[in-house]
Amino acid sequence: xxxxxxxxxxxxxxxxxxxxxxxxxxxxxxxxxxxxxxxxxxxxxxxxxxxxxxxxxxxxxxxxxxxxxxxxxxxxxxxxxxxxxxxxxxxxxxxxxxxxxxxxxxxxxxxxxxxxxxxxxxxxxxxxxxxxxxxxxxxxxxxxxxxxxxxxxxxxxxxxxxxxxxxxxxxxxxxxxxxxxxxxxxxxxxxxxxxxxxxxxxxxxxxxxxxxxxxxxxxxxxxxxxxxxxxxxxxxxxxxxxxxxxxxxxxxxxxxxxxxxxxxxxx
Amino acid sequence: xxxxxxxxxxxxxxxxxxxxxxxxxxxxxxxxxxxxxxxxxxxxxxxxxxxxxxxxxxxxxxxxxxxxxxxxxxxxxxxxxxxxxxxxxxxxxxxxxxxxxxxxxxxxxxxxxxxxxxxxxxxxxxxxxxxxxxxxxxxxxxxxxxxxxxxxxxxxxxxxxxxxxxxxxxxxxxxxxxxxxxxxxxxxxxxxxxxxxxxxxxxxxxxxxxxxxxxxxxxxxxxxxxxxxxxxxxxxxxxxxxxxxxxxxxxxxxxxxxxxxxxxxxxxxxxxxxxxxxxxxxxxxxxxxxxxxxxxxxxxxxxxxxxxxxxxxxxxxxxxxxxxx
Numbered sequence: 001x002x003x004x005x006x007x008x009x010x011x012x013x014x015x016x017x018x019x020x021x022x023x024x025x026x027x028x029x030x031x032x033x034x035x036x037x038x039x040x041x042x043x044x045x046x047x048x049x050x051x052x053x054x055x056x057x058x059x060x061x062x063x064x065x066x067x068x069x070x071x072x073x074x075x076x077x078x079x080x081x082x083x084x085x086x087x088x089x090x091x092x093x094x095x096x097x098x099x100x101x102x103x104x105x106x107x108x109x110x111x112x113x114x115x116x117x118x119x120x121x122x123x124x125x126x127x128x129x130x131x132x133x134x135x136x137x138x139x140x141x142x143x144x145x146x147x148x149x150x151x152x153x154x155x156x157x158x159x160x161x162x163x164x165x166x167x168x169x170x171x172x173x174x175x176x177x178x179x180x181x182x183x184x185x186x187x188x189x190x191x192x193x194x195x196x197x198x199x200x201x202x203x204x205x206x207x208x209x210x211x212x213x214x215x216x217x218x219x220x221x222x223x224x225x226x227x228x229x230x231x232x233x234x235x236x237x238x239x240x241x242x243x244x245x246x247x248x249x250x251x252x253x254x255x256x257x258x259x260x261x262x263x264x265x266x267x
Numbered sequence: 268x269x270x271x272x273x274x275x276x277x278x279x280x281x282x283x284x285x286x287x288x289x290x291x292x293x294x295x296x297x298x299x300x301x302x303x304x305x306x307x308x309x310x311x312x313x314x315x316x317x318x319x320x321x322x323x324x325x326x327x328x329x330x331x332x333x334x335x336x337x338x339x340x341x342x343x344x345x346x347x348x349x350x351x352x353x354x355x356x357x358x359x360x361x362x363x364x365x366x367x368x369x370x371x372x373x374x375x376x377x378x379x380x381x382x383x384x385x386x387x388x389x390x391x392x393x394x395x396x397x398x399x400x401x402x403x404x405x406x407x408x409x410x411x412x413x414x415x416x417x418x419x420x421x422x423x424x425x426x427x428x429x430x431x432x433x434x435x436x437x438x439x440x441x442x443x444x445x446x447x448x449x450x451x452x453x454x455x456x457x458x459x460x461x462x463x464x465x466x467x468x469x470x471x472x473x474x475x476x477x478x479x480x481x482x483x484x485x486x487x488x489x490x491x492x493x494x495x496x497x498x499x500x501x502x503x504x505x506x507x508x509x510x511x512x513x514x515x516x517x518x519x520x521x522x523x524x525x526x527x528x529x530x531x532x533x534x535x536x537x538x539x540x541x542x543x544x545x546x547x548x549x550x551x552x553x554x555x556x557x558x559x560x561x562x563x564x565x566x567x568x569x570x571x572x573x574x575x576x577x578x579x580x581x582x583x584x585x586x587x588x589x590x591x592x
Contacts, residue, residue: 011392263342
């Protein structure tokens with residue numbers, strides 16, 4: 001475990017150095033991360049106001065709280081691997097990684113965590129400012145705050161492993177943007193990114209229970225908002241653990257098959 | 268296990284889609300794709316002893332890179348037996364990967380925007396190199412490759428040659444016992460080529476590493492490798508000493524003479540390849556070299572005379588040309 005820890009530390013240094021080289025693009029990414037939930041926040045606040053101050057069980061202030069917490073949860077859990085993998089396969093960059101005696105996912109996880117560590121304080125600051133600006137208040141019970149941390153970590157891991165697995169479609173297809181696009185649309189609706197799931201039509205809610213997306217965004221958000229009972233939280237944790245196991249198994253199968261294809265047709 | 272590298276009947280065939288140009292063909296390819304088999308490597312065998320430096324020669328597309336990729340585990344062979352340091356490369360076991368390296372002249376492992384030194388440290392963690400041996404290796408490589416302050420500059424600010432030196436150093440930090448070099452000097456100027464060559468020889472000497480290198484530049488091979496493998500269309504045409512290659516494939520020698528008057532008809536003596544200001548280049552069958560030289564000296568006002576083997580490039584070109592026929 002120690003060598004792996006050293007790898008993570010070293011990757012952190014590398015990522016840090018790279019991020020300081022790409023300050024402008026870092027800023028643009030951060031703005032994007034902030035803008036999307038901000039747009040939904042404003043849209044839903046306007047809609048809620050015009051329909052008497054609330055929609056379903058969400059008041060205007062609740063919407064604000066929902067999207068501000070969502071912004072943070074999304075920041076912690078998002079990955080960019082699906083944009084990158086195709087390029088790695090097509091340009092043969094993956095070959096360099098395959099020559100190394102370590103599974104390439106470690107560098108990616110370490111890189112992801114590193115850049116999150118750097119950007120998270122900025123996001124928290126923005127979240128605090130927004131909370132004042134939109135009169136959002138969050139008052140979860142203490143146990144929910146405690147459980148939120150492992151829930152957030154699990155959400156990160158599941159999303160990472162899942163998207164890393166999907167990214168490997170690039171082994172079989174030369175252009176994966178169609179797959180990426182479908183995934184992002186499904187994610188947007190079924191994770192609760194576009195609206196709290198409880199205000200969406202019933203069939204969508206049922207579907208969201210069966211798919212992994214909800215457990216990666218909506219579940220941690222509602223937990224921190226204090227909207228979940230202990231039983232609901234336990235169910236959510238169970239779903240996260242289940243999806244973690246499923247996604248790790250999938251990753252191993254797909255990776256093995258993908259590398260075989262890659263090494264068969266020309267690395 | 269006496270050999271560092273053992274290869275028997277190694278083959279790699281690719282199936283590629285073929286598409287005619289034109290709109291009609293494009294639509295047809297939606298439904299039906301014509302496939303063709305490409306035999307990149309076609310049943311080659313060789314063994315390499317530990318500590319040997321072997322040159323791998325062949326024109327573009329001969330199968331050199333494909334072979335190197337199979338040897339380093341990046342490509343699965345279609346058939347044949349392959350063993351490097353007792354491992355089957357395609358299994359890509361960590362313990363195997365820690366003992367080899369593959370430097371590709373046109374593919375980089377250094378991160379473009381940060382100093383090479385940081386990539387070195389990342390490699391230290393990836394290969395689990397103990398701190399002391401990492402430090403001494405960096406010192407040694409810095410001295411041998413004259414890296415100096417290069418490691419502190421962002422890679423994008425380095426020249427091609429400087430970057431290649433850093434690439435090579437990054438690939439050798441873990442002291443691999445087997446080194447595969449694919450066109451390590453491509454695009455570099457003569458001085459830098461020489462520098463890299465000297466370094467490879469020195470690395471081989473110091474660490475007893477086995478080196479297999481491909482190069483377009485014959486000078487690389489001539490300077491470094493006693494033994495060469497010549498590959499063409501995926502088949503091994505020659506395996507032996509460089510001098511043997513000349514022996515086997517040259518039926519002619521080149522005689523260069525300088526005459527004191529500038530006109531003479533030398534067609535009787537051999538095939539005139541060039542003539543300029545009384546300086547003639549003749550191509551004569553190897554067996555007749557001595558006789559022709561004697562005649563030239565006796566019959567013509569010769570100021571200077573030189574007998575040479577044709578340049579290796581020419582020999583190789585001729586070997587490949589013969590194969591085409």
